[in-house]
Amino acid sequence: MADVQVESVSRSFGAHKALDDVSIAFPDGGFYALLGPSGSGKTTLLRLIAGFDFPDSGRIIIGREGVERVPVEKRRIGMVFQNYALFPNMSVADNVAFGLSVRGESKASIAREVRQALDLVQLGKLGERRPHQLSGGQRQRVALARAIVTKPRVLLLDEPLSALDKALRVDMQVELKRIQREIGITTIFVTHDQEEALTMSDRIGILRDGRLVEEGPPEDIYNSPKSEFSATFLGDANILRGDATGDGIRLSDGTAIVASGGVANATGGKASCAVRPERIKIATATASPLAAEGNMLRGRVSKRIFAGNSSTYFVDRMGEVIKVHVQNSGATKIEEGNDVVLHWSPESTVLISAA
Ligand SMILES: Nc1ncnc2c1ncn2[C@@H]1O[C@H](COP(=O)(O)OP(=O)(O)O)[C@@H](O)[C@H]1O
Ligand SMILES: [Mg+2]
Structure with a gap:
């Protein structure tokens, strides 16, 4: 009531x-x-x-x-x-x-x-x-x-x-x-x-x-x-933009991003995917491969900000920056300039209408 x-x-x-x-x-x-x-x-x-x-x-x-x-x-x-x-x-x-x-x-x-x-x-x-x-x-x-x-x-x-x-x-x-x-x-x-x-x-x-x-x-x-707007206003979010594929988007280089949540977009138009920085896993490109989680992008660490209990990595990918949030649990850190692989699941990806 x-x-x-x-x-x-x-x-x-x-x-x-x-x-x-x-x-x-x-x-x-x-x-x-x-x-x-x-x-x-x-x-x-x-x-x-x-x-x-x-x-x-x-x-x-x-x-x-x-x-x-x-x-x-x-x-x-x-x-x-x-x-x-x-x-x-x-x-x-x-x-x-x-x-x-x-x-x-x-x-x-x-x-x-x-x-x-x-x-x-x-x-x-x-x-x-x-x-x-x-x-x-x-x-x-x-x-x-x-x-x-x-x-x-x-x-x-x-x-x-x-x-x-x-x-x-x-x-x-x-x-x-x-x-x-x-x-x-x-x-x-x-x-x-x-x-x-x-x-x-x-x-x-x-x-x-x-x-x-x-x-x-x-x-x-x-x-x-x-x-x-609400993805970035309430918390931090990476916004990826591309062509709607029905269950996600296709980026300009052809990479498909799959989302299990969010609005069902018709194909043909533009759409965006929002991914929270803490949902993305990061590993150096030379390390043994991570278990595949559905979505994968490659990039290079341009900056790492240490914040005590956590670190934020800024990963450059074709002129775009993807933020990754990692708890500092003692695992070896990844240096700036390293090539990395990013993984995250469709469940961590929200499909939203293009802004
Ligand atoms: N008494 C008023 N006369 C003229 N404009 C007003 C008046 N009160 C609010 N506004 C305008 O309405 C909009 C919303 O204001 P407000 O509700 O105070 O925003 P918020 O609290 O979210 O910061 C603003 O553009 C503000 O300038
Ligand atoms: Mg006010």
């Missing part, structure tokens, strides 16, 4: 279509990531769901109720932004209490709910501090406590972690997930960070130029993207 639904929502600013006929069902209690490059319409969609802005056409449904005409304060939404504007002259506890105070709740019940919310974000001991006495991560927790203390039906998060440095961001990702699970609130999380979307969400919707171009669980999109 979807808790929040947007149906055929469009929103233009002047001649610019910020959202173009977008429909998404956000599952009840789920963690949904809206992913897309800057300017793709993510914030616009979140603002429409919150009620800060209104669609030109289409419906927004929360619970079972169409809320297009419901003002923001009546939608029972909690929101956290990248720039979590806390009131600088108020204590942490008063910041969190703000939404309850304006509702006119009793002092005792406000104090109890604020304490619960601060405990939930693990700031129970810091209620008396001012925002400037907190770290960036702690301030973001206060913003989160303030958003959930009013017991909203939906939590909307607009790039809430992007102002934090990398290590803190990873901590907060884990923390945010824990809190979301604990209270089971339907959450819509906007990010342009594909790793964040992959690791945190139950479902991902990818926006591009105001359109929803891909939708589904992270693993499904990662394993069988429908377009070159």
